[in-house]
Each structure stands twice: as C-alpha cells, then as structure tokens.
C-alpha cells in the first residue's frame with residue numbers, strides 16, 4: 001500500500017534540502033536573485049503538485065468529512081479512501097490533491113462514524129419477522145450483530161447469509177440457544193416464550209448439548225437462569241477449554257460473585273445482580289434454593305417470574321453498600337462486560353410503546369407486522385407499575401456507578417422483544433447509556449470498539465483507521481454535539497459498499 005502521507009513528508013524534505021542549498025549558493029546580498037529563485041521554487045511546487053494529483057484506482061474517496069473515531073474523537077476536513085472493503089488511507093483533505101478521475105463522495109458538513117453493533121438481539125424471537133430484521137438493521141447503520149439466543153439452525157442461517165453477502169448484510173455472531181436447566185424458561189409454549197433455549201435435565205444432557213454447539217462453531221455461549229451450580233460449572237469449563245466467551249443471566253441458584261469467578265464473563269440486562277447486593281442476600285439465597293425445587297410443578301417461565309416478583313424489589317429496597325462494592329470489585333477483577341439493555345426495561349416499565357410517537361416508529365415495520373404489534377399493544381392496559389419504573393431507574397443509576405468504577409459496556413437491546421424496533425432501538429440504547437453517565441465518545445465506543453474487542457476484532461473493526469474494515473455511517477449532524485444525531489443517517493457503508501438514502505429507504509418500502 002502506497003503511503004501518501006509519507007509522500008507529502010518526502011516532498012517537504014526535498015523542499016528543505018533545496019532551501020539549504022539555495023542559502024549556501026546565494027548569499028543574502030543578492031536579494032533580487034533570491035526573490036527570483038523563490039518564485040521559481042513556488043512555480044516548481046505548483047507544477048509538481050498538479051503533476052502529483054493522486055488517483056486511487058478502484059477506490060471511493062470521501063472528501064472533506066468530519067471523521068469521528070471512537071477513541072480519538074472528531075477530526076474535521078478529512079479525506080477517507082476506501083478500497084476493497086477496507087479503509088486504505090486517511091488524510092487532511094488540504095494535504096493531498098486528488099485527481100478528478102477519482103470516485104468522490106462530498107462529505108462537506110457531514111460526519112463519519114464506524115458502523116454500529118447491536119450486542120443483544122434475537123432473530124428467533126418472532127420467526128416470521130426475522131427475515132425482515134436484516135433490512136432494518138442496515139437501514140439504521142447497524143453493521144454487526146450479536147444474537148444472544150435462538151435455535152442453532154435458525155440463527156446460523158442469518159450468520160451464513162451475512163458471510164455470503166458481506167457488502168449488504170450485517171455480520172452476525174451467534175450463541176445458539178440459551179443453555180437452561182431442568183425447568184427451562186423459553187420452551188416455545190407461547191409467543192412470549194418462543195423456543196430460544198435448550199432444556200438440560202441433567203449434567204450428561206448439558207455436556208451433549210454444549211459439545212454440539214462447540215462443534216458447530218458458535219461464537220460464544222449463553223448461560224440461563226435455571227441452571228444448577230453443577231451444570232453452570234460444567235458449562236463454564238467447556239467454554240474455557242474451547243476459548244469461548246460465556247455470557248448470560250446469573251443463574252438463580254447462584255450468587256453473581258460465584259458465577260463470575262467460575263467464568264461468566266459478560267452479564268446481560270444486569271439480571272439478578274441485585275440479589276447479591278442486598279443486606280438480605282443470604283436469606284434470599286436460601287429462599288431461592290427452596291423455591292427452585294419447584295414443589296408445585298410450575299413451568300420454567302412461571303417459576304422464574306415468581307422468584308423475580310418475590311425477590312427483586314426486596315433487594316432493591318434494602319441495598320448494602322459494602323456488598324455492592326464487593327460485587328463491583330469482582331466484576332472489575334474478572335473483566336466482566338455489561339450489556340444492560342436499558343431501553344428494553346424503560347420501554348416495558350413505562351409502556352413507552354403506547355405513546356403516539358412510538359406508533360410512528362411502527363411505520364418502519366412491514367404492514368402486517370405493524371398491525372399485529374398494534375393489536376398486541378392495544379391489548380395491554382395503560383396502568384404503570386411504579387415498582388417496575390423504580391427498578392428501571394435503579395438500573396440506570398447502577399450503570400452510572402459501574403461506569404465510574406471502570407466497568408466496560410456494550411450497547412444491546414433485546415430487539416424485537418418489548419416491541420423494540422430492530423436498529424432504531426440501538427440508537428435509543430446509546431442515548432440511554434449516555435444519559436446514565438457514559439460520556440458521548442464512550443457511549444459510541446459501547447456500540448463500536450467495545451463489541452469488536454469482545455470478539456477479539458479490535459485490530460480490524462470498530463474504528464476509522466487505515467487498514468480497518470470499511471463499515472461506516474455518514475451522518476448529517478454531529479453526534480458529539482447531540483448523541484441522538486447518530487440517527488441522522490445519510491448513507492451506510494458495509495465493507496466498502498456505499499448504500500445511500502434512496503437505497504436505504506428502498507429496504508423498508510413495502
């Protein structure tokens with residue numbers, strides 16, 4: 001790769017040598033002669049520049065744009081050269097004169113950010129909606145996805161489609177199904193509990209199911225809430241042996257410190273964290289052990305809801321600052337990522353989906369899906385449960401506190417659960433994280449550099465740097481001034497393929 005910044009430096013070093021030589025041969029008293037010589041140097045420079053207009057063959061040059069790298073922040077008036085799916089070079093637009101032959105996008109008054117990740121989605125939650133979800137993700141600039149639970153064959157289809165169409169579809173990382181215990185929660189009995197999980201009656205079954213997923217090359221594994229401590233231990237060992245990250249909800253049979261020390265290295269929705277942060281944690285733990293025997297033979301989802309309703313608010317209302325500190329210290333020590341999915345709980349607890357502006361968002365959905373969601377939304381009463389709202393507020397406070405302590409976050413939503421619109425909800429999540437205490441750049445990092453790092457892709461994805469994958473978004477407005485400007489999308493670039501507004505609109509027209 002030819003380095004054009006070096007070319008500029010080379011040109012100026014030649015100029016310096018020329019000046020030195022000139023000073024030596026032309027003493028100062030020949031003033032006029034010097035002026036003529038300077039004029040000649042000037043002329044030489046103009047001619048040489050016009051001769052050196054640079055042509056980037058087969059490339060796209062975005063000229064004069066405000067580049068927002070998630071680590072360095074904004075640099076104005078930059079040119080970004082994209083070739084063969086990668087960022088070839090970045091330089092000040094004024095530094096290099098480019099040939100008229102180049103394919104150029106005028107980036108004046110516009111901003112460039114990396115393509116975004118939604119680190120918590122479920123293709124398998126509404127299977128009849130799944131085939132439309134990729135369009136909504138691209139439409140909203142979500143160029144990478146982390147599917148956190150669904151039957152392997154179903155979610156793998158989306159992963160493979162993205163591998164086969166890297167310039168049109170968002171890349172997909174998959175966990176396969178949630179790995180649950182004997183009383184599994186997402187067993188497929190109704191639309192609220194579709195089959196997202198795999199039941200594991202005993203250890204033997206768990207080993208078989210997990211080894212199957214490892215053989216199928218899943219990208220990470222996800223532990224669910226009804227696992228026994230023994231099952232969780234086997235799962236975390238298998239994950240470690242195979243170099244796979246283990247995410248999940250803290251199993252109700254365990255304490256977050258125990259789960260984290262065994263290898264739970266990311267935590268979704270802050271789920272069950274509060275149970276280890278309350279003054280009553282020991283008593284609640286004993287109570288759960290008894291409840292988990294499931295003497296009245298409840299379904300997995302009923303048993304889990306019962307435990308949440310019995311223990312969540314008791315924990316939140318009786319927190320213990322020392323225990324909170326102990327939990328956070330362990331999470332920091334073990335580098336446990338947090339995917340708090342704040343938007344999900346805000347939406348559910350405040351029933352935001354009933355507001356008129358939310359109904360406007362539903363226009364992004366295919367007509368039939370929109371009608372179906374409206375019907376379901378209308379069937380839900382408008383009463384607000386203050387306890388649920390309080391819990392949502394606690395989550396945001398906890399995110400702010402964890403951030404101050406140095407915990408790392410990934411932006412994720414849980415879409416399409418909770419009527420969250422694929423793609424749009426990720427922008428709302430970035431706003432929620434910012435509102436909870438993450439400075440703008442760190443909120444952007446939560447959807448760019450952080451998920452890239454989680455998947456060991458930090459040297460090729462999530463930044464605007466030479467050599468990085470050209471997954472980018474061109475914005476009309478500056479997100480550093482107002483984080484909600486991440487939604488002002490003019491074009492999305494996936495592995496070098498620029499999809500303009502007209503194309504993006506065509507993705508959702510029905």
Ligand SMILES: [Zn+2]
Nearest residue numbers: 120122148414
């Ligand atoms: Zn989820």
